[in-house]
């Protein structure tokens with residue numbers, strides 16, 4: 633969709649569905665985006681909109697069955713990951729594309745010290761000897777600013793705080809100098825101060841390693857702080873895609889506008905004004921509404937929005953929106969009436 637430097641990763645029309653007793657769940661329904669070196673792309677949307685399924689699809693970690701990538705391409709390094717044999721995929725996963733999750737305890741092994749776990753990544757992917765792998769593990773613990781790394785390396789995951797565990801996850805994810813880091817709600821479980829530290833760390837390491845980052849969060853505030861570009865997801869589709877600053881200056885989709893209005897703001901001195909949550913809920917991906925999937929919650933829906941799915945179209949340079957009515961500049965008025 634945009635290209636500063638040639639993209640490292642290009643996702644084209646990705647569709648990942650789940651085949652359940654309840655019908656076909658169209659969790660990811662035709663998304664396209666690209667990732668470039670040194671850039672962070674933020675993916676934002678409410679719970680259930682398909683963020684994790686998108687991330688897991690790129691790494692080919694979708695449980696199959698019930699899930700399956702039903703169409704689309706994931707182009708990386710001249711290959712299409714969507715159809716790559718598993719034996720080639722293992723060379724990419726955790727090595728050239730790595731991922732950190734919301735809850736590090738699920739990815740860390742409780743019976744090994746953290747030093748050994750990071751060293752293991754170097755042994756597997758780089759073929760380092762035990763001594764060299766241990767030295768590199770200490771180096772990585774330093775890089776993620778874990779104090780007293782020699783001592784920490786000998787500790788087990790349960791001996792560390794949530795923030796420290798997330799740093800260990802980042803150290804492991806970056807150990808092999810991946811081209812791409814996918815961070816799926818990495819700070820959601822952390823308190824605000826630690827959250828800010830982890831985001832700073834990810835930002836700093838992105839520049840140092842010149843990696844591309846796909847940063848996923850349900851929180852537009854978090855996304856805007858860390859991202860160069862933002863894609864807003866709704867019900868398995870991208871509804872808006874723009875530079876982070878443009879999303880804030882001029883949000884075009886009523887859903888994006890809703891997410892912005894739902895952010896807590898400091899007003900009247902230091903008092904936080906209560907947020908305006910978007911009314912209604914995300915549709916069940918097995919039973920999406922016809923037409924624009926946001927129409928049941930949209931203040932500006934007209935019959936056309938019920939009948940047809942709006943295309944994701946270029947509204948301005950590098951700004952795309954999936955809405956028939958963005959041009960009419962109606963949403964501000966409608967929102968005022970609704971609240």
Ligand SMILES: Nc1ncnc2c1ncn2[C@@H]1O[C@H](COP(=O)(O)OP(=O)(O)O)[C@@H](O)[C@H]1O
Nearest residue numbers: 650657659678679680681682683684685686917
């Ligand atoms: N293992 C699974 N089996 C069936 N459906 C799934 C599975 N994983 C995810 N889904 C479906 O995909 C939708 C999107 O999930 P997910 O990508 O995890 O959302 P989020 O945006 O919160 O990360 C869910 O609402 C669910 O219906």
Ligand SMILES: [Mg+2]
Nearest residue numbers: 683684685816
């Ligand atoms: Mg998720």
